[in-house]
Amino acid sequence: MTSQTLELRPVDVTNYARIIALKTAPEQEIYVASNAKALAEAAYVAGQEVAGAWLGDQPVGLATWGPYYVDDDYLGSPEEGSGILEHVMIAAPFQGRGLGRRLVALASQRILARPGCRRAVLAVHETNTMARALYASLGYRQFGVDRDGDPLMELLGGANPEP
């Protein structure tokens, strides 16, 4: 398995149940929504994209991203030129080997490849220092806080994070 590379694949009728069944580590549940919630949200918020993270035949995680609605105001208009990394998770048994970093890098590339997109943004919990360090290592920089006071980070187009 170590020789296999993390890949993004579509979520579809043949694999959605395996993606939903993936669980993060218990101590991370305060930071990460369930995959079911993330997939349901993607079904209702226009423009959201989802991708399963796979090692060979094994699903190991999920990322979802889409238009950036400031303060999650999905009934308003998204901010032009920005895309948000909405949800990213690696299942507990597969953590600790750099897969999360690669998943964020791949998803960030996909966000920046969206038409007209100049920056990828994300919100991270203030206390989630591991995640903040991971995002920083890929070039994300804090540019503000959301309505809950949690840091907002951005990665500008052209930065091209190395997976």
Add this chain to the structure above:
Amino acid sequence: MTRSQDETTLPKVTLCAVDLDNYVRVMRLEVAPAQTDFLSLNGSRFPNEWALAESAYLPGFTPRAVCLAATIVGLVVWGPYHLDYDYHVPQEPGVWILDHVMIDAGQQGKGLGAAAVLAAIPEIFAIPECRRLVLSYANENERAGELYARLGFRPCGCDHEGAPMMELLRP
């Protein structure tokens, strides 16, 4: 078909589309701790997250919010019935399944579950090809079996996981 449930005493509910405006409220509905094993495969207090995600991927699956006046109190989902829930094989001809029936913990005990199922039945039988409606419920959930029997469903065996199934034929 005999229905002994007195429909006139049930609360009046309507079934509404789940959409961008209400999906968050639907997902936040919680079942009582004792019911988590009845409705979700993963013991979550929020089984509607799973049900809405599944509805996004299974062709023909239809989620409907259960509304009591302007308040969303539950979720029902139905869709084409595939034997053993194997979505790689074709649908059983003419058969639909009531896949998910959920009433918020704080709203239970008022007959809302029965009212929601009674509201769903005519919508499901309005599908021209639908001749038979089936459902399954958790073995331990005896109250569900009694409720569906009062609404006219009859036992029709067990699913491949051993859960009791019931059926209602098109009137």
